[in-house]
Amino acid sequence: MSTEGMPPSEPSFVAGPLRWMTRGVVRYPLAVLVLGVALTVLAVAIAFHGMGFRTSRLDLLNPDSSYNQLWIEYIDEFGDADDVVVVVEGGSRDQVVPVLQEISDALAREEDLFRAVLHEVDLSRIRSKGLHYLGESELLAIERFLDRVEPIVHGDWARLKLGNVVAGMFAKLEASAARGMLPDNEAVQAEAARFSQSLLEALQPEGRYQSPWPEMPCSIATLSELSSEYLLTSQGRMGLVLLQLVDADGKGLARGSEAIDALRRLIARFQVRHPQVKIGLTGLPVMENDEMRSSQAAMTKASLLSLFGVACLFIAGFGGLRHPMMTVTALLLALGWSLGYITLAVGHLNILSISFGVILIGLGIDFGVHYVARYLQIRGTIHRSDEALVETAGGVGPGIITGAVTTAIAFLMAGLTDFTGLAELGVIAGGGILLCCLGALTLLPAMIQLYDGPRPHVTFPAPLDLHGWLGPLFARPVLLLLVTLLGTAVMATGIGRLEYDHNLLNLQPAGLESVELEQRLLDQSDQSVWFALSIAESREELLARKERFLQLPSVSRVDEIASLFPADDGRKDSIITRIHRRLADLPERPPLIPSDRPDELGRVLGQMERLLEGDPRTSRMRRQWEQVRIALRNLPLSECYARLAAYQHRMAGDLLSRLYALRAMANPEPPRLSDLPQGLVSRFVGKDGKKSLLQIYSKGDIWDMAAMEKFVAEVRSVDPRATGNPLQTYEASRQMKRSYEQAAWLALAAILVVLYFDFRSLRYTLLAMVPMGLGTVQLLGILGLLGVPLNPANMIVLPLILGIGIDDGVHVIHDFRRKGGRYRISPSTASSVVITSLTTMVGFGSLMIASHRGLQSLGRVLTIGVSCCLFTSLVMLPALLAWMTRHRVQTTGDEGGPPTTVVLPRSRRREGDGYPGTSPRAVPADAARKLA
DSSP, rough: BBOTTOOOOSTTHHHHHHEEEEEEEHHHHHHHHHHHHHHHHHHHHHHHHEEEOOOSGGGGGGGSHHHHHHHHHHHHHHHHOOOEEEEEOOOSHHHHHHHHHHHHHHHHTTTEEEEEEEEEOOOOOHTTTTGGGGHHHHHHHHHHHHHHHHHHHHTGGGGSHHHHHHHHHHHHHHHHHHTTTTTHHHHHHHHHHHHHHHHHHHHHHHOOOOOSSSOOHHHHHHTOOEEEEEOOEEETTTEEEEEEEESOOOOOSSSSSHHHHHHHHHHHHHHHHHHTSSEEEHHHHHHHHHHHHHHHHHHHHHHHHHHHHHHHHHHHTTSSHHHHHHHHHHHHHHHHHHHHHHHHHTTEEOOTTHHHHHHHHHHHHHHHHHHHHHHHHHHOOOOOOOHHHHHHHHHHHHHHHHHHHHHHHHGGGGGGGGOOOHHHHHHHHHHHHHHHHHHHHHHHHHHHHHHHOOOTTTOOOOOOOOHHHHHHGGGHHHHHHHHHHHHHHHHHHHGGGOOOOOOGGGBBBBTTTHHHHHHHHHHHHHHOOEEEEESSHHHHHHHHHHHHHHHHHTTEEESSSSSSEEEEEEEESSHHHHHHTTTTSSSSSSOOOOOHHHHHHHHHHHHHHHHHHOOOHHHHHHHHHHHHHHHHSOOOHHHHHHHHHHHHHHHHHHHHHHHHHHHOOOOOOOOOOOGSSSHHHHBBBOSSHHHHHHEEEESTTSSSHHHHHHHHHHHHHOTTTTTEHHHHHHHHHHHHHHHHHHHHHHHHHHHHHHHHHHHHHHHHHHEEEEEHHHHHEEEEEEHHHHHHOOOOTTHHHHHHHHHHHHHHHHHHHHHHHHOOOOOOOOHHHHHHHHHHHHHHHHHHHHGGGOSSSHHHHHHHHHHHHHHHHHHHIIIIHHHHHHHHHTTTBBBBOOOOOOEEEEEGGGGGOOSSSSSOTOOOOOBBHHHHHHHH
């Protein structure tokens, strides 16, 4: 007789300690329960007074990482500069700008809530110092111009009589030609040509005025037009008000809630007053606030719904009420312990770890399900509850502990990763799982003993029996395995189509105004309100770096304010001071200038023509002077006088306007930071006033991973120390993905060690991992075939599926080791695996009703994953075990001895030997010996 494949007499080394612990629990059940409740009250009190919330995405990153250090350095120097953005949309610029002004004024008055309010860049004070932006040669040219016109503005307006103007030009041309001063001659010729063209235009029938005065420097013309630049886009139909929250951290779960609520109330009032425009709110602080509030509401709702659904499934699966309710009560008490553990071990929750409640409800109930299922099965043969509980602890307890430890390890390994958010979730969920296991092994038997102990003849419900449904499947285990493996191979073809979605906007709650506005800004202006940041130590470094940034293909624009301040060498100050003094006393308007007689003017013009004869360079100007004389002769005398008088007056007014424009920009004080709005300066200049900032905007969609990757790489090619939200998001997404994968591999390695330590057999260890391995392949393949991407929210499925799949496999293998003969899954194990899987699906599936799309995707993916693990653990693994034990027969034992298992020799494995190898029933010992 062969004993190959026979189960060991002691399935697990922890069975004995578990029986000993359970004997103590059932002996003092009330004391255990009172102690458990007291610990729950204490833990909840500790959490109430000590637990905090960290709701910024920055809190998810490793504070020791290089890019996080750069971000912290930026915040230390410039402050938390995440802008809240009020968006005003209207039909035209004229509708938008007044509303921007009103909102900005109202926000500026709320100094305790908002700061750095900015809706326009007021450059009027910079314009008053415009001459500082000219070169020294341009300033000297202005001084020469003032030398020429100073006698005029000081009272000698007669110099602007046309005859005097032409005579002066004639004299200068004649003198420069006689002395051979070619540069001066060319300058006078250019002046004469400009004047002749202007006078000719004025004498034409249209009578248009064209200025005869020299053009001002381009920078002067540009600066003279500066006043206020509003933050507008989409051809002026969309305006922005930028602001920052005073209390960005806040005291509640979602940071900045008080300020954001006040801002929304203010916007609602303005919306009523201005129905012709649409006013909305976006920006990273708002989106984070909306996300946290939505997540909090969704998690609360999902936790309650999952708890209710789990209880209903438990009751339906076991056909009774009291034992399911005891299990749920034990879980709730253990959840209370978890709150205290979280406060002491971590001290706070973050955006990811806030999901711990749903995780513990979905997974923590499994331990109680397995315990109660086994207990109810044993009560069919053992009538005393204390003895049944001790036997339950020894029988199913090792599987519960192994499942809990492996699931906890799957989470705790995440604590070794670099992504702080995932590491904290791993520590929280891993410890919580172990506490739920402890509650199931102590509080649950105490409650059962308190109720069932005094009632030995109480009626026990019969758990759900699945043998009638599963039996036909295992009639041909080889065929079942081939079909299921073929189906798994077909599913696996979808793995190649599986994608990872980095876009965080796709995770936000559907219908959020802040998300829709952010997307609209991207669509209509092809830029995000997010930008990369580069810190420069000097003005020269900043301008050089800006030029390099603008040459990058992925960069649309670069904002900075250093270029608003000219390089100051001190040499221009004295010139500007002289110009300012010379322009101090300008008349309000020019006087009327008497006109020359047309015939006298014609005579002077004739002299000019004769002077220009013989010079081919002046042929065009000579023809113009001739055309002026012809126009003077052809006009009626009265109209000729009127035209000349009007031209002289326009020319004098034009000169005076130019001088006033110069005076408006001749402030001798150099430009300073105080000349710009404080809300602008605080965004671009460090606290010490030495470091300056560049904001670099991407041409593409910053939420698209390919565009973001290109943008980040190009920005870092110019400044390796660049930071900002796009770079933070890019690094966080990559780190999160790497950390999930790293946690999965670490968990897998640790779980292998734990399983081997439990089973002390490599074969059983690998068998227990079959549901996890095949379930993961099926899950990833189904996601690829359905086009459901992985994302930063649902990537947590990797460690979860490890824990769930292995937990099911562990219980099946423990059941297999307790049984002899050809394997047939026991009713308690089958029902508990089904119920735990269904409760887990209900627990995580409740997330699919959340408005937060990240939580929806998490619930969807985990429901599919748990379904795959249920199928592999309830069908594929038992079929494999049935095939492996197809030649085993269990005997009834000799003379009342314990049953044993024998393996039939090959010659006796045929059907029709009287005791076929495929029969699961016990065979008499003497018959088994004959067959062997």
